[in-house]
Amino acid sequence: MKQLYYDVDKCLGCKSCEIACALAHSLTEELFKAIKEEKLSLPRKKVLFSQGKNYPVSCRHCQEPKCQDACMAHALTFNQEKGMVLHDESRCVGCWMCVMVCPYGAVRPNTKTKIPLRCDKCKDKDEPSCVKACPTGAIIWQEEVVANK
Amino acid sequence: MSNIEQKSIDLATQEVLKKAKEENIQTAWDRLELQQPQCGFGQLGLCCTVCDMGPCRIDPFGEGAKEGVCGANADTIAARNLARKIAVGASAHSDHGRDVAHTLSLLSEGHAHDYGILDVEKLKVLAQEFGIDINKPKEQIAKELSKKLLEEFGKQEGELTFLKRAPKKRQQIWKKSGVTPRGIDREVVELLHTTTMGVDNDYKNLITTGMRCALSDGWGGSMIATDVQDIILGSPQPIRGKVNLGVLKENYVNIVVHGHEPVLSEMAVKASQDPELLKLAKSLGAEGINLAGICCTANEVLMRHGIAVAGNFLQQELAVITGAVEVMMVDVQCIMPALQEVASCFHTKLVTTSPKARFPGVIHVEFESKKAYEVAKQIIRLGVENFANRKKDRVNIPKQEMDLVAGFTKEVVFQILGGRYRATYKPLNEAIISGRLRGLAGVVGCNNPKQTHDYFHTTLVKELIKNDILVLQTGCSAIACAKQGLLIPEAAKVYAGGGLQEICEAVGIPPVLHLGSCVDNSRILTAASYIIEEGGLGEDLSDIPAAGCAPEWMSEKAITIGFYFVASGVYTVFGASPFATVGSQNLTDYLTSGLEGIVGGRFEFCDDPLKMAELMIAHIDKKRKALNLKPVMYEK
Numbered sequence: 001m002k003q004l005y006y007d008v009d010k011c012l013g014c015k016s017c018e019i020a021c022a023l024a025h026s027l028t029e030e031l032f033k034a035i036k037e038e039k040l041s042l043p044r045k046k047v048l049f050s051q052g053k054n055y056p057v058s059c060r061h062c063q064e065p066k067c068q069d070a071c072m073a074h075a076l077t078f079n080q081e082k083g084m085v086l087h088d089e090s091r092c093v094g095c096w097m098c099v100m101v102c103p104y105g106a107v108r109p110n111t112k113t114k115i116p117l118r119c120d121k122c123k124d125k126d127e128p129s130c131v132k133a134c135p136t137g138a139i140i141w142q143e144e145v146v147a148n149k
Numbered sequence: 150m151s152n153i154e155q156k157s158i159d160l161a162t163q164e165v166l167k168k169a170k171e172e173n174i175q176t177a178w179d180r181l182e183l184q185q186p187q188c189g190f191g192q193l194g195l196c197c198t199v200c201d202m203g204p205c206r207i208d209p210f211g212e213g214a215k216e217g218v219c220g221a222n223a224d225t226i227a228a229r230n231l232a233r234k235i236a237v238g239a240s241a242h243s244d245h246g247r248d249v250a251h252t253l254s255l256l257s258e259g260h261a262h263d264y265g266i267l268d269v270e271k272l273k274v275l276a277q278e279f280g281i282d283i284n285k286p287k288e289q290i291a292k293e294l295s296k297k298l299l300e301e302f303g304k305q306e307g308e309l310t311f312l313k314r315a316p317k318k319r320q321q322i323w324k325k326s327g328v329t330p331r332g333i334d335r336e337v338v339e340l341l342h343t344t345t346m347g348v349d350n351d352y353k354n355l356i357t358t359g360m361r362c363a364l365s366d367g368w369g370g371s372m373i374a375t376d377v378q379d380i381i382l383g384s385p386q387p388i389r390g391k392v393n394l395g396v397l398k399e400n401y402v403n404i405v406v407h408g409h410e411p412v413l414s415e416m417a418v419k420a421s422q423d424p425e426l427l428k429l430a431k432s433l434g435a436e437g438i439n440l441a442g443i444c445c446t447a448n449e450v451l452m453r454h455g456i457a458v459a460g461n462f463l464q465q466e467l468a469v470i471t472g473a474v475e476v477m478m479v480d481v482q483c484i485m486p487a488l489q490e491v492a493s494c495f496h497t498k499l500v501t502t503s504p505k506a507r508f509p510g511v512i513h514v515e516f517e518s519k520k521a522y523e524v525a526k527q528i529i530r531l532g533v534e535n536f537a538n539r540k541k542d543r544v545n546i547p548k549q550e551m552d553l554v555a556g557f558t559k560e561v562v563f564q565i566l567g568g569r570y571r572a573t574y575k576p577l578n579e580a581i582i583s584g585r586l587r588g589l590a591g592v593v594g595c596n597n598p599k600q601t602h603d604y605f606h607t608t609l610v611k612e613l614i615k616n617d618i619l620v621l622q623t624g625c626s627a628i629a630c631a632k633q634g635l636l637i638p639e640a641a642k643v644y645a646g647g648g649l650q651e652i653c654e655a656v657g658i659p660p661v662l663h664l665g666s667c668v669d670n671s672r673i674l675t676a677a678s679y680i681i682e683e684g685g686l687g688e689d690l691s692d693i694p695a696a697g698c699a700p701e702w703m704s705e706k707a708i709t710i711g712f713y714f715v716a717s718g719v720y721t722v723f724g725a726s727p728f729a730t731v732g733s734q735n736l737t738d739y740l741t742s743g744l745e746g747i748v749g750g751r752f753e754f755c756d757d758p759l760k761m762a763e764l765m766i767a768h769i770d771k772k773r774k775a776l777n778l779k780p781v782m783y784e785k
Contacts, residue, residue, distance in 0.1 A: 015206065019189035022210050031189050032731045035209040042210050133186050 001083035003144045004121070004128060006056055010138035011047065013054040018043040020133030021058075024122050042110055044119045045130055056130070056139060058119035059106045061085050067098035067107060083144065089115055157463070157602035159632055161394040161547035165467040168545050174494050176466050177485065181598045193732030194227035200346040209732050219346060227733035228352035229344040231708070235359040236340045238709025241482055242668050243333045243370025244505075245410050247302055249377045252412055252518045254295035256381060257288050263416060263521040266291055267383035271560075275376055279310055291380075298373055304332030309369045315674075316681040318689040319718060323364070326747050327357055328716055330365035337362055352736045353743075360716040360748065367713030372671035378449070382415050385452035385556035385665065387565070387658075392631045394464065395550030396457035397473045401439035402430050404532045405459055405468050408480035409666065411449035413502055413516045414442070416525035417478060418454050423526060430533045438529065443468060444483050445624055445666035452556045452665050460632075461603075461625035462703075463596040466491045472543040476532030480516070481506045483595070483704065496538040500528050553636035555627070555663035559676040565656050574676075574683040576656075581694060582685050584779040585648035587617040588769035591673045591714070593626050594699030594707045597725045603629040605700035605724050605758045610635055612762035614660040617646035617783060618769065621676070624667040626700065635661045647783030670710050673697075674717060687776055691718025691749030694772040696765040700724035700758060711752065718749035720768045722761050727754035 019031070026034035026041035034041060045058035061084040068076045068085065075091035076098060078084075094114035099107050108117045122128040131141045153163045156178050169176050190196040195207040197217050205217030207226060216222050221229070255261040266272055266287050273283045276290045279297040283290055301309055308329050312320060323329040330336050340362040343349040349358065379385070397403045404421060406414040420426065421440040430438050441459040442450050450456040459468045462483055468474055469491045477488065480503045489508050492499040501507050502516040502524070512531070516524050557565075563572035580586040590613050596602055606629035610620050614635070622630060634640055641653035645660040653660050664672045677690050686693050697714045699707050702725055714721045730736045745751040755761045773781070 014188065015190070016186070016188055019209070020186060023189075031192060031209075032727070035193070035732070036734075040210050040212075042212055135188075 001144045002127075002141055003061065003083065004058070004119075004131070005140040005142060007138050007140060008053050008055055010136045011054040011056060012136060012138075013047050013049065014135065015047050016133045016135060017045050017056050017130035017139060018047060020129040021045045021119075024125065024129035039113070042108075042117055044108070044117045046108065048105075057104060057106050058130075059085060060104055061119070061121070066101040066103060070097040070101040072097065084121055085118070087116075087118055087120070092116070155601055156598070158604045158607065159393070159549070159602060161460075161549035161632075162464060162467060162602055164547040165394065165470050165545070169467070169470050172470075172494070174470055174491060175487070176470075176491075177463060177487070177598045180487070190732075192726065192729060194230050194729035195223055195732035197221060197226040197229070199229060199344065207732065221350065223733040224352040224735045225350045225355075227730045227736050228355040229349075231728055231730055231736070232340055232344050232355045232359045234705040234708045235363050235712055236337050236344075238704070238706040239333075239362050239366035239370065240337050241706050242366045242374065242709065243302070243337070245481070245668060246333075246370035246372075246374035246377070247299070248410060249374050249381070249412065250295055250298040253291055253377050253381055254299065255518050257291035257295055259288075261518040261521065264381045264412075264518070266380060268380050271376065271384055272380045275380070278313070298377065301369060301373065302333045303335075305335060307331060309333070309365060311368045311372045314678050315368065315717070316678055316689055322689065322718070322748060323716075328361040328364055328748065330361050330369060333365045333369040336365040352733065353739060356736075356739065356744070360712055363709045363712030364716050366709050367671055367674055367717065371668040372674070374668040375665070375671045378411055379558070382411060382449075383453055384560060385558055386561060387554055388452065388455045388556045390451045390455045390457060390553055390555055391550050392458040392460075392553050392628060393549045393551055394460055394468060394471060394547045396439075396441050396459055397468065397471055397546045398436075398439045399473065399544060399546060400436045402435045402437070402533050402536045403474045404438060404440050404529055405443055405474050405477045406440065406446045406450065407443035407465055407477055408484055408503075409445045409482045409668075410480050410503075411446060411453075411666075412518065413480060413521065413525060414446045414450050414478075415453070416521045417529060418450055418456060419522060420525040420529045423529070426526065426529055426533055429530070430536065433533065433536050435533070435536050438533065441468075445668075446480070448555070448624065448627065448663070448666040448669075452663070457550075458628055458631070461596055461628035463598060463602050469495060469497050471546045472540065473546050475535040475539065476500055476528060478502060478528050479506070482706070495543065496535060496540065498531055498535055500531060502528070549632070551632050551634050553631040553663065554638065554659055555631075555636065555665075557621075557658075557662040557664055559672050559679060562662070562676060563679070565658060574679050578680060578683045578685050580648070580652055582778055584782045585617070585651060586619055587646075587648070587766070587781050588619075588694030588696070588773065589621060590618050590695065590765055590769075591621045591623075591670070591697040591719075592630075592700065593623045593667070593670055593697070593710065594702040595625050595704050596629070597701045597703040600701055600725055602701075603632065605761075606630055607633045607635065608758035609698060609700050609761050610661055611644050612759060613765065614641075614645045614649055616762070616766050617648040617781060618766070619649060619652070620661045621664055621673055622661055623664050623669050623673070627661075627663045629701075630661055631663065635659070636663055648781070667706060667710065670714075674713075677717075689718055689749065692772065692776060694769040694776070694778070695719065696768045697721040698724070698761060698765060700761060715744060715750035715752055716748050720750055720753070720765070722753040722755055722764055724756060724758070724761060726756075728752075
């Protein structure tokens with residue numbers, strides 16, 4: 001199962017991953033057109049700054065996700081096979097509980113669509129768009145490493 | 150389409166790119182791939198590095214920051230960034246103009262004895278424009294003229310002298326819209342001033358200042374460069390030449406001149422015929438010395454001496470990769486830093502000559518007007534001596550070469566159309582009025598690896614001439630079309646529409662006229678002014694059924710050229726990517742529509758050459774209709 005990892009020492013805070021993420025989820029997937037779409041696509045990843053370092057932050061796809069427990073509409077489920085938290089947008093009521101409980105602050109509210117913005121690992125593509133967009137290789141797409149217990 | 154075919158339509162380029170790949174040598178195309186994806190903020194013009202409170206970025210998706218730390222919004226940031234590019238482009242051309250004017254000054258005082266006053270007629274015409282009495286020795290006229298020309302740069306009051314060449318109505322439009330340029334240097338400095346932190350925040354006003362600066366290039370610096378080069382190096386006349394990498398010769402010492410200012414390359418032409426150097430070359434086993442050019446330097450020596458053109462901008466690295474170049478002599482502008490690395494893969498010596506443009510660790514032979522020939526000879530000698538180091542098994546010169554005719558200036562067009570003794574633009578105007586010609590198009594500019602090399606230039610130009618539009622070209626665009634055989638008179642029969650064909654046959658010109666280098670875009674401005682003066686096609690430059698285009702642009706200089714054309718009333722289409730203003734809807738709208746109501750010209754951005762042609766034709770037809778001209782004779 002491939003997951004997103006970050007080498008934060010390499011992150012320059014250029015936000016190219018944010019733009020690539022928004023583009024990947026837009027209708028046209030073309031920069032000059034995407035910024036003019038009626039329903040603007042927003043990035044599911046944000047680069048945050050803390051204590052001298054930049055952190056690209058998006059859903060970690062936890063195996064025991066707090067957001068799943070908190071979702072009263074049962075819109076969120078962790079899929080073992082895909083290694084990701086799936087979001088059934090049709091069930092979502094926009095209560096923002098998932099936003100509240102995420103320990104990483106990785107889920108963001110989209111106040112226009114009333115649906116939270118969360119990473120879907122660019123499910124239709126070979127690899128997440130942020131990986132390709134990172135000019136320094138700070139975003140790494142590789143098989144999950146199980147930590148020694 | 151294979152990967153290589155997507156990179157270039159030019160077979161010679163494709164062949165050398167294959168070699169580069171086999172030998173693992175990087176070119177601009179490979180480096181472009183490594184740059185993917187390119188920064189979205191940069192493409193949209195939404196990144197500001199003006200002050201150290203930044204760098205700031207505006208969120209194009211409207212969620213995050215809408216202003217920089219200082220409060221500048223997307224409009225201000227994009228306009229300031231664009232304005233700075235205009236200033237840089239104008240600086241490049243105008244500094245070139247200054248150097249040429251300075252050479253004239255040295256020459257008139259007897260210090261640049263390798264040059265002469267070769268076009269005395271033009272010297273006198275210019276002198277009269279500056280109010281200089283011409284009844285005195287030519288050296289004296291040159292001395293006074295060069296002083297006046299150099300003063301144009303530092304002028305603080307009044308306006309540039311060459312503006313008088315423009316139609317009266319155009320001069321009034323400039324005054325009314327506040328874009329009449331005063332001094333060349335002043336406009337650049339003032340524009341840069343307005344873009345610093347906390348000065349001009351009105352995107353429209355920034356563009357006004359930008360247009361004034363651009364006009365100081367087109368009707369100032371570039372025009373001085375063109376006209377003074379004609380005086381001291383001789384005015385071009387139609388001349389046959391050859392183009393593409395096939396002009397490099399296997400058994401000769403190959404010297405490639407690359408860059409922009411012809412004062413040194415002109416001497417290289419002479420030095421390549423120096424008996425002493427020729428003897429040396431033969432003693433080392435070469436059959437002779439073969440000079441070829443890249444970029445605008447190529448156009449300059451082509452126009453005046455018929456020296457072969459090795460290629461345009463994107464072929465500079467490829468010329469070295471043929472393995473057959475002994476010396477590549479460069480001066481300023483469009484010289485890829487990558488040349489040093491590419492040259493190090495071969496025996497090729499890269500030689501820099503300008504104190505303004507140096508590479509660390511590269512041989513530098515500094516050019517001085519006072520000992521021009523000596524410097525040129527020294528560089529050619531380096532090449533001749535380097536012939537022995539050429540590795541024969543690494544030489545692959547593509548076979549492709551094409552004939553072309555170049556050397557069409559505004560003066561020559563007069564003579565061709567009207568005959569030497571009754572030189573006039575009348576036949577040209579009448580051709581447009583009668584509908585034999587639909588109109589005119591200026592197709593100019595660079596190459597950009599973001600697009601298939603040469604494809605936009607040639608596809609657009611073929612479509613234009615098919616529709617009876619006479620195409621005027623300069624720079625790398627002219628070289629692109631020349632390589633595809635569009636710059637020979639015979640091309641009219643194959644590609645041109647009925648009306649244009651008749652004209653080309655009657656006067657023996659190609660359907661696409663090569664007017665020279667990028668500073669020679671100023672020739673197009675003056676030619677357009679003559680057309681208005683001749684009468685029948687309106688009172689202002691914006692009335693002429695004409696359009697401009699830079700299909701494969703990449704340089705800041707192209708932006709400046711675009712702005713001086715638009716500010717002179719010309720509808721101008723840019724290909725490749727649009728200017729980095731898309732992040733500001735207001736600014737983009739202003740450039741593509743708002744400007745027309747102010748200066749008569751406007752920009753259009755388009756990424757399809759056939760669509761570009763369609764837009765230009767529609768504009769030309771609109772202007773024909775406004776002038777109430779007859780329908781086009783050979784409408785399809």
